Amino acid sequence: MSAIGDAILTLPVACCLRDHFPDAYIGWVIEKKSAPMVRGHQDIDSVIELERGWFTSPKAIRQARATLREHRFDISIDCQGNTKSALAGKLAGAKQRIGFAGKHAMELSRFFNNEKVTPVFHHVTDRSLELLTPLGIHHPNVRWNLPLDSEERRWAMSYRHSIRSSRVAILNPGGTWPSKLWEADRFASTARYLADRYGYHSVVVWGSFEERLMAEEIVELSNETATLAPDTSLTSLAALIETGDLFISGDTGPLHMAVALGTRTIGLYGATRPGDSGPYNQVALQLQYESGSRRHRRNADNRAMRAIGVEHVCAVIDEMHTDSIARAA
Template sequence: MKKILIIKLRHIGDVLLIIPAIRALKDTFPDASISVLVNAGTEDVLKGNPLIGELIVLDRGVKILPVIKRYAKEVGFLKTIRQKGFDMTVDLTGGDRAAIMSFASRAGYRLGRVFRKGFIGKKYMYTHLSAEPEGRKHTVLQNLGVVKGFGINTENLSVDFYIPEEDRLFIKKILTPDASRITYNAIVHVHPTSRWLFKCWKDEAMAEVIVWLLERGAAVIITSSPDIREVEKARTILSLVSSRITHHASRLIDLCGKTTIKQLGAISEASDLFFGVDSAPMHIAAAVGTPVIALFGPSGAFDWGPWDNAEGQGAGGRGQGNPYPKKNGIQRFGKHTVIQRDWDCIPCGEDGCEGSKISDCLDDIKPAEAVEIIERHLKRL
């Protein structure tokens, strides 16, 4: 096997969690060149990874083009994939578009998973289909399962995230006491936002926890994506915090909408703790080895909880089984903790209760509950 294409046309966190599957392919075919096809805007999470020989980026902007131009672009892209001469494709997306791309590659081996949804004849896009995962499986294990059924495996389930040195220097300058004139007893990276509003906690609750952290002596770095909705939400939280503090403002560092993906990783790496919602930065923080305390609403921790690299090592590691075995509730995997209600309706995966974009199960979590878990962790520093 000389050339392998992995397809993951999803979001940033989804893309990051394919790393163990990539490693399994590289371990099995060490001389193969591995290309990864991802959506534009997600590629940075894989940059610098030595397992990957090539990143192919799909511009989803073609969707807004007139029909004829869009068709020409789509066909041109498929021809490019075919001309690369891949021997194997591995579809870790599951969507119709990825299935068509797999087939168009003309690779002799086209791996995918059995699908319940999709166009008629979709299964014929592949030469090899793995069975659907049984029971609750973390996304890392689901990805690995697509190739594992064909003898492609690895005992190293680390989710790696590579940070350029200039991005480490970026955060070091901000946190050096001589430069910023701040002193602190811990650094906490707080990421309170998600592109999905139903994953976000109440602004007042998040502000209350941040105020407590500042009063305790921590430096708090608050971040958000550049998306205007996320920046506005983070700014609202910052305003609530500012209205309640008088002496600790120098330890509140506002980087909302101001960082790259790699800089987010550098911030988490330099921090003693990550606190935030179910989001891509949560997965990045876990990947760089920072303890994560994450707030979960209607999502399933069993498939999206923060992944602990240390626990995922070797055949006997917890990551080889089911790291978040319960349906819901507070759960721990290695150094990470998920805070979630244990209601029967969780996980529903809905876009808020009755389509409201607001998740009652998330809003029901009290700041004091989060503070208790954070305090327990900080005392161990």
């Protein structure tokens, strides 16, 4: 409901429901920050946007209940598996409330959901799709259909054509946790390698002020092989990513945008596991893992990420391009 990446990773659930129940009314409950990732999706009839912290006061809970009840939902599917996501299904009045059993039923979710599924798979996308088994869906197709505005697509293509290079790599140095960050000088070295070896020009994207400072450092160290991306919204960022030939990032929302849009992706992992939230059917690199509780991993330094060297990323880049040459032959 709140994480951009998790919202994207769960989009195949809506797509699959539409495939199997073409006449169903499908709603998505989400917090406002992540709403652009599902708003306007072709398989979703209604996006119900709640304020952050909506579940922390009696008044806000009553307001959420009134909003959700208007939709008269029969079934809720709790893909997040925590208190607020399960509570949303309960407040909506859904009689069949499907959620996780076992370790993925976090906090109070097990008390709000009344039909439990023990997942076999680890990845968030596959695990979420398993929640559809009580509805008779056992072999789902995975598709995303990330909603993009045609005007933003036109802007992104115009920006792409302004770069005089046949290949564009998009580098995303940002991340929500310090422990997910790779070093600026390593991104810059990767940009130089991409330019020297394969003729890429790199575009460095950013969101927050801190991310912009890191992006500017990468550009400065890149020997003119990288450019700072313009300020973008979430959806215009997605449109820009769609125009790229390669996307390199830590585990964060834009990484999963790239996967959903079909851009070749290299994910860099240290504080999270690729088996759980890796770039779906794309490449993930992890040499060390920052073990411990979620709180510890969120607040740890980026030691595990620093175990990934530029040479490791460049080796993957070489493998990708060797494979492309082999397929072309």
